Amino acid sequence: MTAAAASGSTGTTAFADLPVEVHCHGFGDVDFSDFGSLDLLRLDEACAREGVLSLPTLYLHRDRLAEFEAFVHRYEALRRDGLLPHIAGIALEGPLLASHGGTPAATVWVPTRHEWERLTSLGEHGLVYSVVSPDIFSPASELGDALRAEQLDFPWLIETMLGHGVRPALGHFTRADPERSAQQVTELVDLAWQAEWNGTGTRVVTDHLFNDMPLNIRHAFRTTAARRDREATIASYDLPSWTLENAARTVGPVPAAIMREAAAGRIAACINFDGEHVDLAIAARAVELMGPQNTMLMTDRCDSARLGGQELHQTGENGLWYQAGGIVAAGSQPLARQIANARSQQLGDADIWQLVAGTAHRTFGLEIADGSGPRAMVPSSRSHSSPA
Template sequence: MRPVEVHCHGFGDVDFSDFTRVDLDRLDQWCAGEGVLALPTMYLHRDRLGEFEAFMRLYAAKRADGLLAHIPGIALEGPLLSHRGGTPQSTVWAPSRPEWERLAELGDHGLVYTVVSPDAYSPESVLQDDPHLRESDFEWIVPTLLAHGVRPALGHFTRDDPARSAATVDAIVETAHRSEWNGTGVRVTTDHLFNDMPLNIRHAFRTDRARAQRDEVIASYDLPNWTLDNISEMAGPVPGAIIKQAVAGRISACINFDGEHVDLALATRAVQLMGPRNAMIMTDRCDSARLGGRALHHTADNALWYEENGVVAAGSHPLVRHIANAKAHGLGDEDIDFLVTRTAHRTFGIAAVERVSAAA
């Protein structure tokens, strides 16, 4: 089995969100050169849904012809997000019921997950004025997606009511496990743990000034004594809910090991609590200074990509860097094998597809 680069936004000079210009054959060759499988993750403008459907049909046709062996699925970030975070504003929107049905049907063509915000319906959500928001709810959206094999990936939380957000995580997971499932693997995944969610801790130290305080702050968290019983109190209700659902095998949780999205000590402790069998390293990687139609830039403090307004838009490190960081923080070879290979293959049903491709 080959490693899987989960939730990545662009390789080389290719911005995956400009999907009408993505050369799938060239991308497959790029992945082969890096020795990885990839799940390209894209943003979607409402007025480009038809173009995205055409792209997914092309992708599915190539897969049916035995091509694109290194691209086992396509993913979306959004559009149902309670706040945009580092996503383009115009790609945050509430689909109508017919639009949800169209998105769900793309699971039949290889769409493996779409990031949704559990807080999309909260009073603090940026979607409150979208006229389509209340045409549907998670009790309808989640079964509609899962019936076609599209997993909800939970992320982009608000910070106003952590207990409510955690309860919504649990409710969505419960709905997913009561729903008809027309896929293989795990029914619910996440965006990156600790990012874009309410926390009781500081999860990243991205400037020289912050890093000067880092050791003292991390020591104060007493990470060795974090347990499943106290994780919601220590880290916050939302990461607590996700970690507990992962331990129960009902979520495959994504976490970043570039050391810039999340401090590596926190990432390592979270993996230890969840178990590597229930976690996947995601890179959030973009290689070029352009993503979703926006120009990005680096700062002197780290290798993250930033928008003009100073908001983090993406990471820039490939999977091999994440693996090296995980090893440096004490995770063994078997743990890393799950984090970058086995959990993703199980979650997305990749192993069976790979065997078919190899036979072809």
């Protein structure tokens, strides 16, 4: 079953009704970050087979900025000619990350003002968002000293992004001072809503909630040993008692700040439903608190053992891809499988439609073809989409 079928779309549905893979790293044997050789036409065909729109998410080495500019302009030209109807935009993970996490360390760097203007100007040609850490200026940030040396500041960085229609995507936090990082989430969102916006849809999005941020909970159970304690641990969290008001205490200040801003409609938050990045029960409760109309299902998917120029491996304990040092680099489950996982948590058809289509179309300024809202959902959740 394709993701389109799993979400209730039909074979005659217009492109604007298709589910959206908001944040994905590779289909088939294609590493999106190898954009010098990325065949966009082939990628569009893969998306068509799976019945999805995609926002391929790339890593960028500093010495490849000019090559990336040429790639985005090539994307724009093909899109203008109507040849890439399934690729809704291009996204970046980095380079302004306080903690590189599963991102290749060489793709975390501080642009000069001129480089940042070159990079963000691509928003007028197809770049829709770039992951930025709200706490990049904190003492624990990997980039703090370099940022200060370049005399960069958040008001200028965010104004420049939004002025070209590039959304900041919040993610990759440090863990040294959760209260400060949470405050910086709110400050960044405030800046975004005060700045001039040369785009459509929502101004701020996120990387996936609960990953690469300080937490008060165990958010995932990725090994056989961890899964033995999973039921008791989840019961101890008393998920039904979680509220936006007590979230800073229960889950931690940073995810609490993100969930509050999402529930207020000021950001569109991404969350993963592979059951491996985040436990499914925790993910479902977060969706309830934020509202599915403010949340997007994000796969973080890579189909091959290579990403951003680095070799990946799997452990046999789960379907995640790991880089050297046992750090999670990406997931492997396609959208249709994650839709089935969301159904397993008793999320209704209308809510799932928002997670995989409605919120993303509004967020990125895509039009829903008939404007009528949720489509009927196919009841079966047994089938999965095969990798392209």
